[in-house]
Amino acid sequence: MREVFQTELKEVQDRLVDIAGDATRIMEQASAAFINSDVTLADQALASADAIHEKALSLDESVIRILARQSPASRDLRILVSALRISASLERMGALAGHIAQIARFRYPGSAIPAALLPTFQEMGKLDLELGKKVVKLLKNTDVDLAKEIQAEDERVDELHRKVFDIVLSDEWKENAMYTVDVTLASRYHERFADHVVDISSKVSYLTTGAWNESE
Amino acid sequence: MREVFQTELKEVQDRLVDIAGDATRIMEQASAAFINSDVTLADQALASADAIHEKALSLDESVIRILARQSPASRDLRILVSALRISASLERMGALAGHIAQIARFRYPGSAIPAALLPTFQEMGKLDLELGKKVVKLLKNTDVDLAKEIQAEDERVDELHRKVFDIVLSDEWKENAMYTVDVTLASRYHERFADHVVDISSKVSYLTTGAWNESE
Numbered sequence: 001m002r003e004v005f006q007t008e009l010k011e012v013q014d015r016l017v018d019i020a021g022d023a024t025r026i027m028e029q030a031s032a033a034f035i036n037s038d039v040t041l042a043d044q045a046l047a048s049a050d051a052i053h054e055k056a057l058s059l060d061e062s063v064i065r066i067l068a069r070q071s072p073a074s075r076d077l078r079i080l081v082s083a084l085r086i087s088a089s090l091e092r093m094g095a096l097a098g099h100i101a102q103i104a105r106f107r108y109p110g111s112a113i114p115a116a117l118l119p120t121f122q123e124m125g126k127l128d129l130e131l132g133k134k135v136v137k138l139l140k141n142t143d144v145d146l147a148k149e150i151q152a153e154d155e156r157v158d159e160l161h162r163k164v165f166d167i168v169l170s171d172e173w174k175e176n177a178m179y180t181v182d183v184t185l186a187s188r189y190h191e192r193f194a195d196h197v198v199d200i201s202s203k204v205s206y207l208t209t210g211a212w213n214e215s216e
Numbered sequence: 217m218r219e220v221f222q223t224e225l226k227e228v229q230d231r232l233v234d235i236a237g238d239a240t241r242i243m244e245q246a247s248a249a250f251i252n253s254d255v256t257l258a259d260q261a262l263a264s265a266d267a268i269h270e271k272a273l274s275l276d277e278s279v280i281r282i283l284a285r286q287s288p289a290s291r292d293l294r295i296l297v298s299a300l301r302i303s304a305s306l307e308r309m310g311a312l313a314g315h316i317a318q319i320a321r322f323r324y325p326g327s328a329i330p331a332a333l334l335p336t337f338q339e340m341g342k343l344d345l346e347l348g349k350k351v352v353k354l355l356k357n358t359d360v361d362l363a364k365e366i367q368a369e370d371e372r373v374d375e376l377h378r379k380v381f382d383i384v385l386s387d388e389w390k391e392n393a394m395y396t397v398d399v400t401l402a403s404r405y406h407e408r409f410a411d412h413v414v415d416i417s418s419k420v421s422y423l424t425t426g427a428w429n430e431s432e
Contacts, residue, residue, distance in 0.1 A: 064293065064294065064297055067283070067293055067297070068289045068290060068293050071287030071289075073284045073287075074284060077280065077283055077284050078280065081280055081283070081300065084297065084300065084301075085300075085304070088301070088304065165397060168393050168397060169393055169394050169397065173393050175393075177384050177385055177389050177391075177393075177396045178385050180393045180396040180397060180400070181381060181384060181385065181396060181400045184396070184397045184400045184401060185400060185404065188401065188404070
């Protein structure tokens with residue numbers, strides 16, 4: 001029985017790693033679509049964001065079945081409850097990346113980013129991609145300690161999010177309202193993506209160290 | 217043992233109702249603060265949004281303890297898993313309402329809403345408040361069927377969200393970028409608040425009818 005349970009837990013972990021890989025790939029495509037006005041990549045990102053929802057739903061159902069059959073206690077129970085929360089965060093990350101792709105799609109063949117903000121969004125996209133890769137690593141090998149790096153990168157994303165507003169609200173900003181709306185929302189989506197990575201990292205730390213470090 | 221468990225389940229339900237009441241009150245304060253540039257209400261909303269986080273965390277810990285001690289199966293297990301998800305949604309609703317209060321705070325003593333958008337945000341705030349009240353009702357008495365009303369109100373919030381963009385992107389919009397940023401984000405927060413209500417309603421329907429009707 002115990003052996004079956006360990007196999008089941010391992011499968012839950014593998015599926016979380018798989019979904020985290022999907023969310024990261026969607027962000028990679030969405031960020032490139034947004035920066036280079038690439039509608040093909042935008043469409044790919046949107047299709048994958050739909051698929052991630054189904055995967056997360058099916059994983060949640062499996063976790064609930066395992067809870068019902070195995071009635072785990074203490075640490076095993078916490079792993080399964082955390083899996084449900086992590087799957088919800090990963091799904092949101094896919095949806096947020098999808099929203100970025102959607103903006104690129106709407107503005108195609110034009111660009112959604114005025115030149116003054118291009119470097120900022122390039123860095124934000126790069127950071128979100130790195131954060132996504134760190135989540136994959138963390139879920140694959142829960143012993144690694146990436147919490148500090150993730151925290152630092154999230155703070156940098158927050159800084160860039162504020163920088164977007166500084167630029168948009170400065171006297172130099174002469175763009176029309178369409179650009180202002182697009183960059184406001186895109187910046188918010190990038191920032192929320194990073195927040196979810198911090199949440200997942202807290203949950204993984206909690207499971208390995210027992211110290212709950214809620215960041216949200 | 218069974219009786220203890222029923223008492224515990226009832227307590228979980230009561231605490232969800234309490235947190236839903238808080239989230240609704242925060243939206244009421246935030247919406248009034250945003251519409252009337254009332255900084256006192258904005259501060260109250262922000263303080264309560266912090267408190268809701270602690271309440272949700274403490275409820276989640278109780279639910280995990282019940283899961284560990286009682287090892288419930290089938291319907292009882294699903295109720296507890298749903299309680300964790302509903303508490304996460306309620307917490308986000310409080311945070312989103314807090315963000316709206318924050319915008320009002322930043323712009324005080326000025327208004328964050330240009331006259332052209334005042335009626336739209338009044339209606340959005342009113343709908344979110346009604347949706348919050350319906351969640352309280354639904355969690356208090358899971359037998360009532362409010363799913364259709366909630367669906368219709370959420371659709372109306374989505375319409376108003378699109379209307380905000382129509383107005384902002386029209387030739388008549390002459391406001392500066394600060395207003396554009398504020399109304400874009402405020403509209404998004406109102407829309408996400410309503411989305412969470414729909415999610416909670418699907419989870420409650422699922423528990424009472426067994427038909428999972430995931431909307432997100």
